[in-house]
Structures are given as C-alpha cells and as structure tokens.
Amino acid sequence: MLYIVATPIGNLEDITMRALRVLGEVDVIAAEDTRRTIKLLNHYEIKTKLLSFHEHSDKGKRDRIIGELLDGKDIALVSDAGTPLISDPGAILVSEAVSRGIEVTSMPGACAAITALTLSGQDGAFAFVGFLPKKASDKAKAIEKIAERDMVSVLYESPHALSKTLDALRIACGEDRHIVVAKELTKIHEHVFRGSLKEAIDFFGIENKGEYVLIVSEREEETEATDEQIIALLDEYITNGMTKKDAANATSKKLGIRPNRAYRLTL
Ligand code: SAM
Secondary structure, three states: EEEEOOOOOOOOOOOOOHHHHHHOOOOOEEOOHHHHHHHHHHHOOOOEEEEEEOOOOOOOEEEEEEHHHHOOOEEEEEEEOEEEOOOOHHHHHHHHHHHHOOOEEEEEEOOOOHHHHHHHHHOOOEEEEEOOOHOOOOOHHHHHHHHOOOEEEEEEHHHHHHHHHHHHHHHOOOOEEEEEEEEEOOOOOEEEEEEHHHHHHHHHHOOOOOOOEEEEOOOOOOOOHHHHHHHHHHHHHHHHOOHHHHHHHHHHHHHOOOOHHHHHOOO
C-alpha cells in the first residue's frame, strides 16, 4: 500500500492519530525533506526508515519505490508540510503506482489552502491556483484569469514575491478587489489580513517574511449597490433575528449581488 500522508503546516500537533500510527507502521517513509520530517518523527518517537523523495528525484528513485511496493512493502509519502501533491511532489509517483495496480490511500490532514479558505469566511466554489507560473507571459495570463474569475482564487506565494504579486493583482483586478492574506497559519506569528488590494499593499510593504496564502475574491457583478447599502440591509435582517448566512442570502437576492460579497460584509 502507498499511503499519502498529510503532515502539519507549522504546529506539530496538527496531525491525525491515524497518520501517526501509519508513519510508525510502514516499512519506509518517502519524504520531500528528510531533515524536516525527522523533526516530526523525533517529536512523536517514530523510528521508521526515511528515504528522500523530492521534485528532482529521477525515474530511478521512483522505480525503486514502485519496486518495493510491488514486493509487498508499505510506503508512506510525505511532503515538507501539509498535503502531498498539493503544490508538492508526488503526482507522477501516485499515477505510476495506480497504473501498476498498487493500492493507494490518502490520509487527510493539514493543508494551507483549505485552512486559509476556512478563515476567509466563504463557503462557495473556489479555484486552487497554487503558485503562479514562473514564466512572465504565463504568469500574466494566470493573473488575468484571476481577475475575470467568478469564484475566489486561492494562491500560494513566497515572502520575497508577495509585494510584486499583490501589485500585479491590483493592476489586473483593481485596487478595491477584496483579498484575504493568511500568514504563518498555525504558527506563533499567524495573522489574517482582510481588506482591499490597496490596503494589502500598504500593509505588507516591500519586505516580508513567512509563508502566505492569498484568497482573491471573485469579480464583482455590475451593481449599483454600495457597501453601505448592503451593510444597512444586512443590519436590518440581523437585527430582526436572521443568522449572518441567511441575512447574506436574503440581501444577495434583494440587491442582486453575489452571496459571498454580502457574507463578507457581515464579518
Ligand atoms: N502541500 C502544502 C499544503 O498542503 O498546503 C503546500 C506546499 S507549497 C510547496 C508551500 C506553500 O504553501 C507556501 O509557500 C505557502 O504559500 C503555503 N503555506 C504552507 N504552509 C503555510 C502556513 N503555515 N501558512 C501560510 N501558508 C503556508
């Protein structure tokens, strides 16, 4: 069996009991960064053998893992942090294992994108973008898609590229587009910024440290309704006993705006 095992994105307690049991029971753990995984294993006194497996691992390394699985060994695949294959290595290995008839199972757990989404306070459809492409023309296309999308876009970004990306988003989406920037989730310096792209640019400046998830709101529909009008109606519904969610839905219907916009304004 190949086990895809989610590991913490910061706080070592964010791992399931099943994941810990499996990490202790498998024959080998294939890890993106063995130095990082050893810290997790030491914390939980797990002694399983580690094998390095990262984005530059060649076919020979994959063949070795597939060979061991075909020999009846159990192997766990873990990434640096969070859920493997989510902007992390493992896709080809999993496809090869599936095509060779090897059983594959996945142990759900921490994922920065999902953690940030829950903090954004919206529960509708979303597009997972991950890291923007490196090539300038592909990056520009991806940003244009984010600007036009009618659902939220979830991005991963490194600290040194954050300010440039916020600026590119501002140019494509306009400075008033709403964004949530979730920094250092589950860690001591966790911070969730909520506001417009202009405010985000002012807040984060040029130099940043840490890890970031960006949740860019969907394109606003053409509407005459201002935030003040929406808030006034929300207030009225909530004062009359509606939950925030029901008030957001009722306001959205009445003013012809997206439910997400109304719900955000209840926050
Ligand atoms: N597989 C991981 C997951 O499930 O979230 C993502 C791996 S990706 C290589 C690393 C990126 O995820 C970081 O650059 C950052 O954008 C985001 N990330 C990971 N941990 C984070 C955290 N604790 N807080 C905010 N963002 C985080």
